[in-house]
Amino acid sequence: MRVVAKPIDVIAKFNKEGIPTPIKFKITGEDEAEVTIKVERVITRDLEKLAGNKMFVFRCQSVINGGEKIYELKYGLETCKWMLFKI
Amino acid sequence: MKQNRIIFHIDVNSAYLSWEAVYRLQNGASLDLRTIPSAVGGDPKSRHGIILAKSIPAKQYNIQTGETLHTALQKCPNLHIVSPSYGLYMQCSDAMMKLLEEYSPVIQRFSVDEVFLDYTDMEGHWGDPIAMAHKIKDRIKEELGFTVSIGISSNKLLAKMGSDLKKPDAVTTVFPEEIARKIWPLPVEDLFYVGRATLPKLNKMGIYTIGDLANYDYEHIKYRLKSHGALIWNYSHGQEASPVRGGKHVDIKGIGNSSTIAFDVEDRITACRILLALTETVAMRLRHTENVCGLVAISLRDSELRNYSHQRKLFSPTDCTKEIFEIVTELFDEAWKGEPLRNLGVRVSELSSNELQQKSLFDDVDQERNRALDHAIDQLRLRYGSKAIMKATFLNSGVKSMIGGVGADDYPMMASLL
Numbered sequence: 001m002r003v004v005a006k007p008i009d010v011i012a013k014f015n016k017e018g019i020p021t022p023i024k025f026k027i028t029g030e031d032e033a034e035v036t037i038k039v040e041r042v043i044t045r046d047l048e049k050l051a052g053n054k055m056f057v058f059r060c061q062s063v064i065n066g067g068e069k070i071y072e073l074k075y076g077l078e079t080c081k082w083m084l085f086k087i
Numbered sequence: 088m089k090q091n092r093i094i095f096h097i098d099v100n101s102a103y104l105s106w107e108a109v110y111r112l113q114n115g116a117s118l119d120l121r122t123i124p125s126a127v128g129g130d131p132k133s134r135h136g137i138i139l140a141k142s143i144p145a146k147q148y149n150i151q152t153g154e155t156l157h158t159a160l161q162k163c164p165n166l167h168i169v170s171p172s173y174g175l176y177m178q179c180s181d182a183m184m185k186l187l188e189e190y191s192p193v194i195q196r197f198s199v200d201e202v203f204l205d206y207t208d209m210e211g212h213w214g215d216p217i218a219m220a221h222k223i224k225d226r227i228k229e230e231l232g233f234t235v236s237i238g239i240s241s242n243k244l245l246a247k248m249g250s251d252l253k254k255p256d257a258v259t260t261v262f263p264e265e266i267a268r269k270i271w272p273l274p275v276e277d278l279f280y281v282g283r284a285t286l287p288k289l290n291k292m293g294i295y296t297i298g299d300l301a302n303y304d305y306e307h308i309k310y311r312l313k314s315h316g317a318l319i320w321n322y323s324h325g326q327e328a329s330p331v332r333g334g335k336h337v338d339i340k341g342i343g344n345s346s347t348i349a350f351d352v353e354d355r356i357t358a359c360r361i362l363l364a365l366t367e368t369v370a371m372r373l374r375h376t377e378n379v380c381g382l383v384a385i386s387l388r389d390s391e392l393r394n395y396s397h398q399r400k401l402f403s404p405t406d407c408t409k410e411i412f413e414i415v416t417e418l419f420d421e422a423w424k425g426e427p428l429r430n431l432g433v434r435v436s437e438l439s440s441n442e443l444q445q446k447s448l449f450d451d452v453d454q455e456r457n458r459a460l461d462h463a464i465d466q467l468r469l470r471y472g473s474k475a476i477m478k479a480t481f482l483n484s485g486v487k488s489m490i491g492g493v494g495a496d497d498y499p500m501m502a503s504l505l
Contacts, residue, residue, distance in 0.1 A: 005115020050232035051109040051175065052182025085115060 001071065001086040008073075010082040019045075022058060022073055027084060037062050043070070053078060057085070093216050094331060095204040096238040096246035097187065097223070099179075100255035102200030103127040103140035106179040107169055109232035124148055125167035129156045135349050139171055143255075176200075182231055190223060195332045203243055205331040220258040228256065244279060244327035245270075251277070266325045271298030280319055288312065297323050339376060343384075344368045344491025345432025351390050352428040355420075360480060362415050364490040365433040367478075370408040371465055371489075373435055379404040379444065381437030383414045387422060388430035396432075397422035403447045404439060407457050408464075411435065 009026040024038045041061040048055045054077040061070050071087040099105060104127050108120035124145040129136015134156050141150050148163035159166055180199045187194055190213060193205035206216050213219050220237045227235050234256035238249025241262060248270055249261035261269050276286050278297050292311065294300045300308070301323040308316040321327065344365045352358045362385065373380055384398030397418045405411060415433055451457065467476045468489075477488030 003115050003117060048113065049182060049230050050113045051106050052178040052180075052231060053110060053113060053175075055113065083115065 003086050004084055006084045008082050008084050010073075010075075012075075012082075020056065020075055021045075022060065022075075022082070025073070025082065025084070037064060039073075048074075091207075092241050093206040093209075094240055094243055094246040095206055095216075095220060095223075096197075096240075096243065096250045097183075097202045097204060098236050098238070098247075098250040098254070099183070099200040100234045100236060101140050101142060102179075102233075103171060103176060104142050105233040106176055107172070108142075109179075110175055113232070120167065120169070123167055124150075124163050124165065125169070126150060126159060127169055127171050129168065130170055131156075131168040133349065134160065135347075137347070179231065179233070183227060183235075186227060186230065187223070190219070193331050201247075203246065203331045206239075217258060217260060224256065224258060240325075242325070242327045243329055243331065244322055245325045247279065248273075248277070261325075263325050266301075267298070270323075270325065271296060271301060273297050275300055275323075278319060278322055280315070280322060285312070285315070285319070339378070339438060341434055341436030341438065342369055342372050342376070342380075343432060343434030344372075345386060345430060345434075346490045347388075347430045348428070352431070355423075357484075357486065358419065358423070358428060358431065359416055360484055360486040361431050361490065362419060362433060363412055363478065363480070364487055365431065366412045366415055367408060367489045368491045369433050369435055370406065370411050370461070371468065373438075374406050374441075374461065374465060376438070377441050378438040379406045379441045380411070380435035381439065382435065383411055383418065384434045384436070385415055385418045385422065386430075386432035386434065387419075387428055390427040390429050392429070395422065398434075400437070403445060403450060404437075406441055406461075407451075407454070408461055409457050410451060 006027060010022055011024050012020040012022045014020050021042060022039045024036055026034055026036045029035050039060045039062055042058050043061060044059045046057045048057050056075040056077070058073045058075070059070065060073060061068060063069070069087065072085040074083050074085045075081070101121070104120060104125065107127055112119060121142050122144065124142060124147070126138045126141040126145055128139040137155055138150060138152055138159050141152065145163065145166060148166070150159050150162055150166065156168060160168075176199055180196070184194065184196060184202065187202060187204055191204050191206055191209055195203040197203055206213075206219070209219075210216065216239055220239055224235055224237055227233065236250045236254040236256070237258045238246040238251070239258065239260045239262075240246040240249055245261045245263070245266070249259040252259045252261070252269060273296060275281055275289055275294055275297050278300070281289065288311070289295075289300065292303070292308075294303060300320060303320070305317070305320055308320050310316075312319070346361065346365060348361065352361065380401070381404045382398060382400050384396055386394060386396040388394045399414060399418060401414070411433075464476055473489045481488040
């Protein structure tokens with residue numbers, strides 16, 4: 001996996017404890033075209049506290065371009081922004 | 088106080104730089120600032136400002152904390168410079184405090200990147216202090232992403248010296264029986280409270296290491312340096328007994344801001360504008376702490392880097408921007424010799440609570456109205472930012488309406504008292 005740190009649009013569900021789970025996200029590809037990817041499986045969820053900055057880190061799996069891919073999404077609790085961190 | 092205390096001193100390694108590096112990595116930066124010659128400070132675009140923290144690779148270029156970006160870039164042209172973000176540093180400091188609070192109820196935030204933790208009587212609960220210090224250090228590294236050095240001893244002075252002995256990412260003990268071996272060989276200027284004024288005096292007496300000082304005759308040093316001599320002699324023997332001051336309260340002794348100007352200030356009007364902008368910040372901070380000041384001081388540095396200052400005690404304490412600025416201009420007119428200035432500073436001290444104040448016959452008749460005005464301006468600035476409202480003199484003057492002021496000032500960069 002390689003760090004890309006690209007901002008993404010996300011549809012997520014939040015449970016009663018306030019913990020989000022990503023459902024699908026939209027990313028602008030290199031050719032400016034928008035691609036929507038469904039999050040098929042969330043493998044792990046961690047709360048990262050680096051530099052005191054809280055972020056949820058989701059390790060997920062989806063079929064992208066016909067192949068299974070594992071990637072990481074991050075959600076910043078302070079900024080409320082999602083990003084595709086690693087793929 | 089208890090005889091056998093155990094005190095930790097936790098010191099973040101190149102704090103600002105590590106915090107900046109960790110935050111950037113977390114947000115997808117491809118390179119770790121800690122692994123290249125880099126520094127935090129000033130504004131990389133205008134190349135104005137001073138170095139606040141540097142990476143270990145930058146140390147090889149002999150880059151010093153406090154020197155200007157200009158001289159630093161001469162030493163190392165590819166030095167990577169980033170602007171400071173004090174909000175982030177407070178957040179990192181808070182996160183570290185929160186983690187440490189799990190281990191002891193008595194914690195003192197000595198500065199934004201240094202903490203004392205009283206581990207006395209905690210062995211029963213947490214076990215051996217050295218093992219625990221390693222655990223704390225590793226947890227900070229794992230969870231928060233930066234490294235710390237921990238010094239362990241029976242008082243704050245020795246714990247602080249211990250954390251300085253080995254870094255980064257280390258635990259060092261300096262118990263009283265280890266002083267002779269670990270502390271005495273160090274140069275005497277490494278001792279707390281031996282600064283650039285005391286050092287030449289000690290050198291003249293043939294004292295170059297802390298050990299020299301410790302083995303010097305106590306009566307003689309007390310005779311030569313008075314109570315300060317007694318203090319540092321005791322320090323050289325590791326004798327210091329101040330408690331770890333818990334709680335979040337920090338005794339503020341004074342509030343000040345200063346700014347190094349990008350050009351030489353040669354006329355009185357510009358100098359006064361800069362002083363006014365500094366006074367605005369200082370007075371607002373003063374009111375924020377709910378104090379009034381009894382002393383106003385200015386400091387000036389000319390283009391030859393000569394410093395001088397001038398101060399005055401007030402007849403009646405105040406927190407009013409207008410009153411403070413009137414004194415600042417008086418002081419400036421008395422002190423300034425007409426040479427080009429590079430750095431100006433305003434400082435207030437002798438603080439006391441603003442709750443009760445003695446009225447005097449000579450108070451400004453508009454005092455109540457000025458106070459209401461200050462209050463209204465503070466509220467506007469807090470809500471809409473410091474540029475929301477400004478004095479008309481700053482219009483088109485090229486001088487910012489408020490100068491100075493960083494989040495880290497809530498805690499002193501380095502406390503002067505243990």
